[in-house]
Amino acid sequence: MDIKQLREHAKNIRINIIKQVSNAKSGHPGGSLGATDILTVLYFEVMDITAENVKTKDRDRFVLSKGHASPALYATLAEKGIIPAEELMTFRKLHTRLQGHPDMHSLPGVDMSTGSLGQGLSAAVGMALANRLNKNDHRIYALVGDGEAEEGQIWEAAMAAHHYKLDNLCAVIDENGLQIDGWTKDVISPAPFKEKFEAFGWHVIEIDGHDYEQIKNAFDEAKTVKGRPTCIVAKTIKGKGVSYMENVADWHGKAPDAKLTEVALKDLEGM
């Protein structure tokens, strides 16, 4: 694992997140920047997805259950060479393949249409069941927001994944502690994740969601766990890398203007 290389990928992805959201004048920069390091490790170190095998199911698959972090997914697919980087400037515009929330039919590399919170993990459970039935050894990954885990369906899915012993499923909780109305602990706390997922029968690994080695080690450990799914609880910083966005709930779903875009890009160049 070349950490310098990963850092470079993550920097490009973050820059493209800001460019997409700024150009579209809408979108969700905060959660996208916070999830970038996890996506970087997943797509460049863990999953076997490539531009060549992207249209097949004979590869690891990923469900962005927190679909509003679509700019992070699109920028990652561009960084991976699966979609053209120029296309990122069509994000959220009429006739784009880069819908506000991911559309599996318009864009290769989107393995499930998501956006309505709480639903993606269930689809990932279905994919993991399907892989088992098909004797397909590839793994299913899902990224779930901590605020998203306030949706009851996440826990229905957690119950099912354990019941069916889906050790080919790995969920990551992106715990940035913020949601639209403020800190999750003030709005309605979905924590503690470790205890809850353990009580639901999952193997749980807690990590710093910006530390590449911890992220990689957690995914490696998850592959060795048999008979139950793994939940990686990743502490992240919403808005990570952009000074004025870090830990500010207000940057959940709004675009920076030209001046603030410049500041953001400067911040990211210096990362």
Place this chain on the structure above:
Amino acid sequence: MAKATRDAYGEELAKLVAENPKIVILDADLAGSTKSAVGGKVAPERFFDMGIAEANMIGVSAGLAASGFIPFASSFAMFCTGRVWEQVRNSVAYPGLNVKIVGSHSGISVGEDGVTHQAIEDISIMRSITGLQVYVPCDQYETKAVIDYVAEHDGPCYVRLGRAAVDDVYDADKVFDVTKINVIRKGTKAAVFACGLMVQKTLEAAELLAKEGIDITVIDVCAIKPSDEEGIAEVLAEYDQIFTVEEHSVMGGLGTMICEVAAERCPKKIHRIGMYGFGESGSWQDLLKEYNLDGEGIYNQIKGYME
């Protein structure tokens, strides 16, 4: 012979799951009642009870379909439509995933369980979802034909079934085109469109009317969406007295669909017979009588409008 459409579903599913390795069966703790368990017994490795968690059942079905399987997801009509409407819309219909949602125990004929279990809005809410097909078969043979059809069709479908054992409308050797209306009794005075159990009850009403010299046409409308607009318009053009009968709210269901076709193709005055409010507990026969949806009730309503 009397058989519930849900029983026919279980039998057909058992046949299909044995033939087609892509079919998987999901239920939400009602497999014994919806009869999905009958199919599940044939291929236990492809049967998944998701417990009392319908939203997750729909999402898991979506994931299985996204991986090439053909999931049949069942529960009572109330819980696999209304409770999970947004999951069906966003996780199944929007991505166009090949999920078959089969709701049993629809309408007031659930009976004693009462209002909380009586889906009388399911046709309406499912019909409004883009790309989702909706079928309401009336007897065992039509149910089997519909189940065969949706298993073959690549795309999301909703099939509405009933709890009660109902008389056969068709012969065992009937060859169905489930996308078309079926004129099952021909008269001259009025045309009555019906679906599900109301087909049998409308035929009973037709017998009572015939005794008084009033011959009516009875049309079984199994394909609610996409509907057989051509066939419906032809019937509309032929009659001045038009009725619809459904064990469902008169808003948004069969009656509304026929009115929509009429409004665009052949404007006619149409009387909608169905539910105008919630039901209540009672035996299914008592309930149909109470809400004027048994043979006599439908006879009275049609006669009332005609006079």
